Amino acid sequence: MTAAVLDAALVLVFVIIGRGSHEEGFSLPGLLQTWWPFLAGAAVGWLLARAWRSPARTVWTGIVVWVATVVVGMLLRVASGQGVQLSFVIVTVLVLGVFLLGWRAVARLATALRRRPA
Template identity: 50%
Template sequence: MNIRQAIRGAAALDAGAIVLFAAVGRANHDEGILGRAGLGLATTVWPFLAGAAIGWVIAKGWSKPCAWRPTGVVVWASTLVGGMLLRVASGQGVEVSFVVVAGLVLASFLIGWRVISGLLAKRPGLKR
């Protein structure tokens, strides 16, 4: 795998994890994927995707896209903080319990896949 493939794969995993987080959250609150106006998931997910994009820039994620630190930690923190700030700025709700749950879920998703990837890459006999 070359670095461009790793960058695309890591960005896709991050985006997919964030979309999954938003979709599960909407489903758990009986809001449905589309919502009343048909933009439910998009409305919920865009602040977090924007926060993640900012995190990729801050961490220079393209240099070590699969590293859990610093890339994963910075992308996670930026996704959480940026996402919550953008939710507030766009008139969406933010409660302490939501921040805690989002922080835990997003950490397990955005840092977790990188930790697992790193452990798998270190397995003996793995063809590199």
């Protein structure tokens, strides 16, 4: 479950950075309004990838969670009347890609280095 919490936290970091860069403030209702579509998308990704089996796997789990977070998140934003512009989609794809794939790549590298003979 640590990986799911890390994914959720990184999506929240994305939301905080985004709201801050647009001077939208950091009220709890505002953060939740922006966060929930992407959090739901990450949950869908976890279910599709069965991420609980190997949460740190970069190639399958990471990509499925990343894509679902972006696609489902954007669809839910549209459905809930929140804005979706091309520039926002591009930034979301890039930042969440770095966040959701990045920690998995670092974890994989750390595991490989620990297993390496001295």
